[in-house]
Amino acid sequence: RPQYEAEKDPPQEELARQSEEDLRRAMEEAGEEMAYRRLDAHVNLAWLYYYIRRHELAEKEANAVVDSVPPEYRFGQGGLDSEQLPHSFYWLLLGKTYLLLGEVAMRQFEHEGRREPEYARRGGQCYTLALAYDELYAEDFRDLRRALYRIYIRIRRLNDEEFGWLHEGIREAVGICGRSPTRMDRFLAERGFPVRPEVQWLL
Numbered sequence: 001r002p003q004y005e006a007e008k009d010p011p012q013e014e015l016a017r018q019s020e021e022d023l024r025r026a027m028e029e030a031g032e033e034m035a036y037r038r039l040d041a042h043v044n045l046a047w048l049y050y051y052i053r054r055h056e057l058a059e060k061e062a063n064a065v066v067d068s069v070p071p072e073y074r075f076g077q078g079g080l081d082s083e084q085l086p087h088s089f090y091w092l093l094l095g096k097t098y099l100l101l102g103e104v105a106m107r108q109f110e111h112e113g114r115r116e117p118e119y120a121r122r123g124g125q126c127y128t129l130a131l132a133y134d135e136l137y138a139e140d141f142r143d144l145r146r147a148l149y150r151i152y153i154r155i156r157r158l159n160d161e162e163f164g165w166l167h168e169g170i171r172e173a174v175g176i177c178g179r180s181p182t183r184m185d186r187f188l189a190e191r192g193f194p195v196r197p198e199v200q201w202l203l
Contacts, residue, residue, distance in 0.1 A: 016052045023048065036089045039065060043096050055104050062104075065097045075129065075177040082136050092143065095134035099147045102126035106154045117165040120158075124169025124184070127151050129176065131183035148187055155193065163194040170196060 010018075023045040030038035042065045049058035072080070073090040082091075102123045109119035127147075134144040155166065174180045181199040188195045189203040 012052075016048065019048055020045065035087075036093075039068060039090075039093050042068070043093055043100070046097065046100055050100055050104060055108065058100065058104055062097050062100050066094065069094060075132065080136075088137050091133045091136040095130050095137065095143065095147065098126045098130035098133060099150065102130060103150065103154070114162060117168075120162055120165035121169040121172070123154070124166035125173045125176075126169070128170045128173035128182050128184040131187070132173070132177045132179060135183050151184075151187070152191060158193075160194055167194075167196045 023041045026041035027038050027045070030041065032038070042061060046058050046061035046065060049055070049061060066074070069090050073085060073087070074080070074094070082088075102125075105119045105122035105126060109116060109123060112119065114120075130147055131144070131151075134141075134147060138144070155163075158166065170182060170184055173184070174182060181196075181202050185195055185199050186203060189200075195203060
């Protein structure tokens with residue numbers, strides 16, 4: 001039993017329900033006028049579902065967050081001019097959202113006994129997009145460092161074949177964000193992990 005729990009604490013299910021209600025209330029109260037607060041609560045709701053292992057809901061809410069971000073702030077929407085766009089908080093939230101989607105994919109990969117390449121590919125794609133959005137927000141900040149640590153924990157035991165599946169996802173992300181080598185590529189190189197052959201000479 002965790003040390004921080006007290007005998008009179010409500011059950012985990014009740015705490016999760018209360019948190020869900022609080023976050024949905026925060027989303028409603030923020031409305032369209034306070035986009036950052038609304039989307040921040042929405043991202044946190046998706047992460048809540050992840051932590052209580054309701055993965056389908058986590059993915060559903062995360063995808064809803066992405067769809068709620070104005071197209072001009074998203075990769076793959078006809079170009080992204082970061083110098084001309086004023087609201088950088090969208091990139092911070094997209095980074096958190098794609099990190100979550102990557103975590104869901106890699107958790108599923110592990111749950112399936114690391115036998116389903118599709119999950120590793122999806123993880124590679126989402127992790128790469130997460131770091132690419134984080135870099136648009138800032139080159140180095142706390143959430144970016146946390147993302148790199150989470151990614152490291154997930155991929156540190158992959159074998160060469162599994163890294164190949166991850167690389168497929170990175171390539172798909174490159175097709176979306178138009179950046180190569182990516183921060184994900186550089187991270188793999190810095191940690192001594194296998195990197196995509198086509199960018200090895202650039203790292």
